[in-house]
Amino acid sequence: MADDLDQIFVTISHSIVGLFPEFWQPVVSAILAIAAIIGVFASLFAVTTVFERKGLGRIQNRYGPNRVGPFGFLQPAADGIKALIKEDVVPRAADKVVHFLAPLAVVVPAFLVYAVLPIGRNMVLVDFDAGVLFFFAIGAATELSVFMAGWSSRNKYSLLGAMRAIAQMISYEIPLILSAVTVIMIVGSLSTTQIVNAQAGYHSIGLPNWFVFTPWGFAGFVLFMIAATAETNRSPFDLPEGESEIIAGYYIEYSGFKFALFFLGEYMGMFAISGLAITLFLGGWHAPLAALEVVPSWMWFFAKLLAIIFVFIWVRGTLPRLRMDQLMNFAWKFMLPMALINIISAAVWHFMVRAGLPGYQCWLVGAAIVAGSYILLGRGLMEGKKIEKRTYRFAE
Amino acid sequence: MNIVFAIIAAVTIAAAVAAMSLRNLVHCALALAVAFAGIAAAYLQLGAQFVGFTQLLVYVGAVAILVVFAILLTRGSEPPQQTVLSSGWITGILVTIAVLGILVFAIAKSSLIKGEAAAQPTLTVRQIGEALMNKFVLPMEVIGLLLTAALIGAVIIAMKEEK
Numbered sequence: 001m002a003d004d005l006d007q008i009f010v011t012i013s014h015s016i017v018g019l020f021p022e023f024w025q026p027v028v029s030a031i032l033a034i035a036a037i038i039g040v041f042a043s044l045f046a047v048t049t050v051f052e053r054k055g056l057g058r059i060q061n062r063y064g065p066n067r068v069g070p071f072g073f074l075q076p077a078a079d080g081i082k083a084l085i086k087e088d089v090v091p092r093a094a095d096k097v098v099h100f101l102a103p104l105a106v107v108v109p110a111f112l113v114y115a116v117l118p119i120g121r122n123m124v125l126v127d128f129d130a131g132v133l134f135f136f137a138i139g140a141a142t143e144l145s146v147f148m149a150g151w152s153s154r155n156k157y158s159l160l161g162a163m164r165a166i167a168q169m170i171s172y173e174i175p176l177i178l179s180a181v182t183v184i185m186i187v188g189s190l191s192t193t194q195i196v197n198a199q200a201g202y203h204s205i206g207l208p209n210w211f212v213f214t215p216w217g218f219a220g221f222v223l224f225m226i227a228a229t230a231e232t233n234r235s236p237f238d239l240p241e242g243e244s245e246i247i248a249g250y251y252i253e254y255s256g257f258k259f260a261l262f263f264l265g266e267y268m269g270m271f272a273i274s275g276l277a278i279t280l281f282l283g284g285w286h287a288p289l290a291a292l293e294v295v296p297s298w299m300w301f302f303a304k305l306l307a308i309i310f311v312f313i314w315v316r317g318t319l320p321r322l323r324m325d326q327l328m329n330f331a332w333k334f335m336l337p338m339a340l341i342n343i344i345s346a347a348v349w350h351f352m353v354r355a356g357l358p359g360y361q362c363w364l365v366g367a368a369i370v371a372g373s374y375i376l377l378g379r380g381l382m383e384g385k386k387i388e389k390r391t392y393r394f395a396e
Numbered sequence: 397m398n399i400v401f402a403i404i405a406a407v408t409i410a411a412a413v414a415a416m417s418l419r420n421l422v423h424c425a426l427a428l429a430v431a432f433a434g435i436a437a438a439y440l441q442l443g444a445q446f447v448g449f450t451q452l453l454v455y456v457g458a459v460a461i462l463v464v465f466a467i468l469l470t471r472g473s474e475p476p477q478q479t480v481l482s483s484g485w486i487t488g489i490l491v492t493i494a495v496l497g498i499l500v501f502a503i504a505k506s507s508l509i510k511g512e513a514a515a516q517p518t519l520t521v522r523q524i525g526e527a528l529m530n531k532f533v534l535p536m537e538v539i540g541l542l543l544t545a546a547l548i549g550a551v552i553i554a555m556k557e558e559k
Contacts, residue, residue, distance in 0.1 A: 098426065130445045130521045137436075137449040140457025144429055147464055151422060166461060173457075190521050 006296040009036070010122050033125045037114045044305075045267045046076035052313050059317035079260075086256035091154060094253060098152035103254065103261035105145030109138045110268035116192050117275040120285045120298030124193055131192040132184060135276055136177055139231070142269065143169050146240075149262070150250035161249025164324070165240035168230055171331040172237075176227035178339035179220040182346035183211055183280045196284030203359075206290070210283035215366030216346040219374075221281040223339050225308075228273040230331070232266065234312060236319035239327060274308040275301075333381055338374065345369040400441055408434030421467045429460035446521050 004011070017029045050065060050073055057064025065072035090099060116131035118124040128134050143166050150162020184190055187198045201209045211217030230237040241249035251262045278284060282304050285297035322330070345366050352362040411430035418424045432455035439448035528536050
């Protein structure tokens with residue numbers, strides 16, 4: 001019964017594909033999988049917008065949307081209709097073709113990367129031998145589309161926003177990839193399914209075999225999530241769109257459905273990178289406890305995804321925006337060295353485990369490398385800086 | 397010659413032609429990025445996943461951005477009104493013909509075109525990694541050193557001069 005439920009989508013897909021003649025079967029199976037991915041994650045986007053607005057409202061001591069439908073949960077439908085029937089304003093000076101193509105160039109790569117995410121047992125669209133590399137390669141194409149949007153609008157604010165976004169994405173892509181490298185080193189494969197398989201099973205004390213429960217994995221996960229926040233332009237790294245500084249950054253000159261597409265692309269990028277974090281560090285679709293294996297694997301993936309989304313919303317409601325110099329200093333002086341040290345820590349772990357040393361010894365040495373370098377690096381960066389109470393001239 | 401290859405080739409060549417002939421430099425850079433992506437697709441179609449994805453990561457992700465930044469930082473925002481053909485077009489044609497000749501010569505001599513193509517080897521990323529770390533470890537280290545030197549040089553140029 002549990003197995004049936006676990007494989008229910010695979011079985012349904014197989015039975016639908018079986019209805020077609022043999023020649024069409026690969027095409028039908030691809031179309032089914034693509035439709036499922038677009039449908040599921042686009043509806044997750046709709047639900048998340050409500051959750052986000054309600055969560056932010058809760059944090060800021062107000063209600064959030066509560067008028068459309070029960071508890072305001074039909075708000076995305078109203079927003080969607082509004083976006084569709086709004087006039088599409090294109091500036092006269094804008095570069096029409098590039099301005100039209102930019103939202104598409106944002107959304108298409110955002111959806112493409114889902115192809116390599118294992119959503120459940122046997123539920124991955126294409127199992128590339130170099131799946132993680134595919135994810136980062138497609139993700140890199142987003143930078144160009146952001147530039148297209150900012151440049152084609154012929155607006156100073158949007159060009160500034162695009163420049164900020166590209167500078168930020170390039171800077172944080174390095175710690176993002178370097179923190180993922182640790183997992184690739186330990187597993188010895190770039191394939192997402194093999195990475196998930198390597199995290200199967202449980203320790204003797206009941207903890208699952210996830211990489212986040214190793215010292216290098218924990219440090220890598222934290223670094224990866226910080227870099228992912230910056231990569232998806234979310235608060236506190238939302239300088240590219242900082243409303244109070246450059247209005248809305250690279251998508252000022254977009255209205256109606258094109259704006260909705262940017263919004264969609266941004267959230268899709270966030271879900272995708274959270275999905276990659278789950279795959280790399282949080283054990284993919286594996287259950288956290290051996291007793292909970294009865295729950296279908298895809299449910300675990302989405303439970304973890306919702307938990308990460310919740311943290312994203314929480315962080316957005318809590319932290320103020322960084323300044324540009326703080327952003328760059330943080331990336332190059334803290335994240336990059338930490339990610340490099342973390343690679344060394346993963347290598348030490350690999351050889352200690354291979355030498356057959358007991359688990360707690362590997363753990364202690366790994367934790368000492370990570371924590372020691374964190375403390376030394378933090379101390380070193382704060383040296384000579386005086387932190388005193390800030391006084392504001394006009395805001396008090 | 398199958399349909400997929402025909403589509404990839406057509407898109408790549410069209411983008412390359414556009415990159416040469418469009419008037420606005422930023423449009424040229426974007427068309428160039430499409431051509432890079434088309435070459436990556438051709439690699440993928442040949443079964444070279446690692447090379448294809450790396451092509452995408454390096455050329456579309458980094459080189460195209462670099463080109464675009466260079467254009468924006470060195471030119472005004474107004475689209476330039478210059479002729480499509482640059483003054484050195486005769487030299488250009490000569491160089492192109494020379495390169496084409498060398499390529500045709502090399503391909504004609506290649507063993508692939510004569511005998512039946514051998515069974516396509518399935519090359520995994522693991523094999524590439526092992527080759528890089530064992531057989532070609534010295535060249536890789538040298539390239540790493542060179543890139544580090546370039547990085548440090550760039551930082552030194554960008555650094556403010558101490559007064």
